[in-house]
Amino acid sequence: MGVPLLDIRDLTVAFASDGGTVHAVNGISYALSEGETLGIVGESGSGKSVHVLAMLGLIPMPPGRIERGEVLFQGRDLLTLDDRALRRVRGGEIGFVFQDPMSSLNPAMTVAAQIVEPLRIHLGLDGAAARRRALELLDLVRIPDAARRLDQYPHEFSGGQRQRVMIAIAIACKPKLLIADEATTALDVTIQAEIIGLVRELKREIGMAIVWITHDLGVVAGIADTVQVMYAGRILERGPVDDLFADPRSAYTLGLLRSLPDLAGGTKGRRLQPIEGAPPDMRDPPVGDPFAPRNRYATERCFREAPPLAQAPGAAPGHLVAAWYDLRGLLARERAAP
Amino acid sequence: MTRAAPYPLLSVRNLSKHYPLRSWWGGTASVFKAVHDVSFDIRPNETLGLVGESGSGKSTIGRAVTMLNPPTSGTVAFQGTDLARLSAREMRGMRRHIQMVFQDPYSALNPRMNAGAYVMEPLLLHDTGRSRAELRDEVAGLFERVGLDPRFARRYPHQFSGGQRQRICIARAIALKPRFIVADEPIAALDVSIQAQVVNLLQDLQDELGLSYLFISHDLRMVRYLCHRVAVLWRGRIVEMADSETLYGDPRHPYTRRLLAAVPVPDPVVERQRVSAIGLTAPPSSETGHDLTEVAPGHWVAQSAAG
Numbered sequence: 001m002g003v004p005l006l007d008i009r010d011l012t013v014a015f016a017s018d019g020g021t022v023h024a025v026n027g028i029s030y031a032l033s034e035g036e037t038l039g040i041v042g043e044s045g046s047g048k049s050v051h052v053l054a055m056l057g058l059i060p061m062p063p064g065r066i067e068r069g070e071v072l073f074q075g076r077d078l079l080t081l082d083d084r085a086l087r088r089v090r091g092g093e094i095g096f097v098f099q100d101p102m103s104s105l106n107p108a109m110t111v112a113a114q115i116v117e118p119l120r121i122h123l124g125l126d127g128a129a130a131r132r133r134a135l136e137l138l139d140l141v142r143i144p145d146a147a148r149r150l151d152q153y154p155h156e157f158s159g160g161q162r163q164r165v166m167i168a169i170a171i172a173c174k175p176k177l178l179i180a181d182e183a184t185t186a187l188d189v190t191i192q193a194e195i196i197g198l199v200r201e202l203k204r205e206i207g208m209a210i211v212w213i214t215h216d217l218g219v220v221a222g223i224a225d226t227v228q229v230m231y232a233g234r235i236l237e238r239g240p241v242d243d244l245f246a247d248p249r250s251a252y253t254l255g256l257l258r259s260l261p262d263l264a265g266g267t268k269g270r271r272l273q274p275i276e277g278a279p280p281d282m283r284d285p286p287v288g289d290p291f292a293p294r295n296r297y298a299t300e301r302c303f304r305e306a307p308p309l310a311q312a313p314g315a316a317p318g319h320l321v322a323a324w325y326d327l328r329g330l331l332a333r334e335r336a337a338p
Numbered sequence: 339m340t341r342a343a344p345y346p347l348l349s350v351r352n353l354s355k356h357y358p359l360r361s362w363w364g365g366t367a368s369v370f371k372a373v374h375d376v377s378f379d380i381r382p383n384e385t386l387g388l389v390g391e392s393g394s395g396k397s398t399i400g401r402a403v404t405m406l407n408p409p410t411s412g413t414v415a416f417q418g419t420d421l422a423r424l425s426a427r428e429m430r431g432m433r434r435h436i437q438m439v440f441q442d443p444y445s446a447l448n449p450r451m452n453a454g455a456y457v458m459e460p461l462l463l464h465d466t467g468r469s470r471a472e473l474r475d476e477v478a479g480l481f482e483r484v485g486l487d488p489r490f491a492r493r494y495p496h497q498f499s500g501g502q503r504q505r506i507c508i509a510r511a512i513a514l515k516p517r518f519i520v521a522d523e524p525i526a527a528l529d530v531s532i533q534a535q536v537v538n539l540l541q542d543l544q545d546e547l548g549l550s551y552l553f554i555s556h557d558l559r560m561v562r563y564l565c566h567r568v569a570v571l572w573r574g575r576i577v578e579m580a581d582s583e584t585l586y587g588d589p590r591h592p593y594t595r596r597l598l599a600a601v602p603v604p605d606p607v608v609e610r611q612r613v614s615a616i617g618l619t620a621p622p623s624s625e626t627g628h629d630l631t632e633v634a635p636g637h638w639v640a641q642s643a644a645g
Contacts, residue, residue: 043529044500159392188391189556193600215530218602222609241606259534261563263601265586268563271541274534278499 003075004031005176005209011069013047013054013233016062020283024050026233027068029309034176037203037210039224039241041217041256045279047233048213049181055079056096056179057086074176092122095170095208097163099182104166105154111138111165112150115172122173137168140205141198160191164198174206181213196223217256221245226318229253232280232290235309239319249312249321249328251295289324297325345418346379347550348403348518353377353412355398372398373574375628376412380518383544385551387565387582389558389597395574396554400520403552404436405429416518434464434514441523443503447495454491457481457510464514480509483546484539501532505539512543522554533557537564558601562586567636570594575628580637590639 013025025047032038042048053059055071055078071078078089090096098104106114115134119125125133131150138146141164154162163183170178180199184192196219203210212223220227221241228238229250237250248254255275261267277294280286286293292302301324312321314328321327355373373395380386388396401407403414405421414421416436424432440446448456458477461468478488484505495503504524511519521540525533537560543549555561561568562582569579570593578591589595603609630638 043531189558190391190596190600193602196602216602217530217604218609221604221606222602224606245604245606256530257604259531260604261534261559263559263562263586263598263603265562265583268583272534272538272563274538275531276535278501278532279529 004072005034005036005074006032006211007070007072008051008055009070009072011051011054011071012067013050013059014065014067016065017283022282023285024233024282025054026285028230028233028235030228030235030238032177032209032211035203035207035209037212037223037225039220039227040211040213040230041215041220041227042213042230043215043279045232045282046230048230050233052096052179052181052211052213056090056094057081057083088122091118091169092173093175094177094179095173095175096179096181097166097170097183099185105162107154110151110153111157115150115165115169118169118172133172134168137172138165140171140202141165141168143168160187160194163187163191163195167195167198167202171202171206171208175208177209177211179211179213182215183212184219185214185216192219199223217245217260229256232282232285234290234306235320235322236291237321238309239312239321240316243316243319247315247319247328249315249319250291250323251297251325251327252291254327254331255294289322295325297327297330299325345415347382347384347417348380348552349413349415350379350399350403351377351413351415353399353402353409353414355395355402355407356410371574373402373409376571376574376576377630378569378576378579380550380552382517382550383548384567385544385553385565387561387568388552388554388571389556389561389568390571391556391597393573394571396556396571397522398574399571400438400522400552400554404438404520406438434460435517437511437514437516437519439504439507439511439519439521439524441526443500443507443527444495446507447503449495452492452494453486453498453506454481456506457491457513460510460513476513477509480513483512483543484509485535499532500528501535504528504536508536508539508543512547512549515547516549518550518552520552520554523556524553525557525560526555533560540564558598570597575640576630576638577640578638579630580634584634584637588637590633590637 009029010027011025012027015022015024028051040048054066066079078086112131112134115137116130119130119133135146135150138150143149143161143164157165184195187195200223214220224241227241227244229236229252231252237244237253248257258273259275261272275294280290288304288306289302292298307322307324309320309322312319353373353376356369356371359368359370376399378386388399390396402409408422416432421432454477457480458473461473461476477491481488481491486502486505498506525536528536544551553561553565565582567580568582568585569576572593578585578589578594586598589598629641631641633639
């Protein structure tokens, strides 16, 4: 195994607020290989978005503060780079797409100007070459009649097309890594399916690694090689996509899967099984396993001591879980009981 | 709770909502048909799901049937009474039977009013002549009914989580014991783990109070689970309507098929097989017929697609 493309070590991010310090990201570590697609699932307050904003230098400091950790991208710690160096990485080797394409695009600039900008800054292309490349990119993200659309403004594009333009900008410089944060959440379900299909094709054509952040387990199932489940600023579970969905080992992952109704109608007439309670207040996160107060399988130890993220016994290699309880054993006993 | 009703609880006929589009000199150039010629019934104790994508007219219908934004034409009859013919005073009386729950519980709540006062407000307006102590007891009962600690009545909106705020809005909506609630994307702003809590609550309240719902949602999984019947909206018109088993099991209109095919399933094996098929279902052309035809009992499909 060579050096991973991205290697995050013990990243810890906090925010100062009126009510005290918000512990948003609490010592997370994970690595991403070249060409790998990592799906990160979590709810609001899980730290899934904050940790990528922090590593790209996009959180305001203060009130934000990176307390500890390293973010090694191709062996270089992004957290030690100055603004200039970081700007060269952002939009160059790392492309990113956020939820709301309208607020990410400049309404007063044509689409051409916005795609050309990173090409000139990062690749040093001249005007004509950059424009040719911009046209190729709009074709690549399947915007029909690209030559004419190039000189239009963002408001002349539909929501789905604007997100395609954002993707074109993000991949303009052939990044090694694409980060998408709830990139399809604001879109209609048919447009979401098209964008996901597009990203899968682009991945095959360009070969970039992807970090795809979402709250939707269905989206993750369709796009990820590896899935990582985050809660209260920690990683509770991580593993190959098939193994994680078939054999979840964190009670939180299981709870998320069970709280979803089945599109095929299997849950009809049965009561949904929500996760009771609410996520913790991150100004005062619980000691121990942060999910313990909502977990009916929690043991006394869960409330005292935070479990480390470690290989789940009997699961596929690389399927990790942070839990003191043995979910597989507990479920087997439940099934055996009358 | 179900009584034999001589007519549906809510009967909507040929409802349209058109907005004039003004040209630059101020004249009426054309009209935008947000909703056009929509008809459906909701029976007592029934949940009708209204699905469709942004701009399909879902919320417009919800606001039209509650007369928050009355329709341009067509009738909305509640228990046989045409709502458009009521005087303002009569409509206020009718409001106790018809309530709404919205997507964003935070903007629905008044930040300066504590939760108890917010839930009590409709009782003060409609049930005049009752003592404060009686009303406070009633509010405590409503808090318990929606799964909130009655002691939370003194707290303000910012002290609640999103799911709790939606429970407060639901408590207010049921305070006057309505017969019908329009729920417009009531779970869309909530975290996944909280959505099921709120949906279970809506179902419990339906059983206890005999409520009918118009459940407006883009979450096709939850609509199948919760709704007895489903209407699919496309560009302001209903293109297909059936009981939910039929609609999901045997969708006939190309738009319904496209919509259902696009829903991501939390199963990587299914997703891998399915993803390649998405691009193949082309969007339906705008030439599709508009008149609904009953292709099977209770299963209505826009005409030319059915033929």
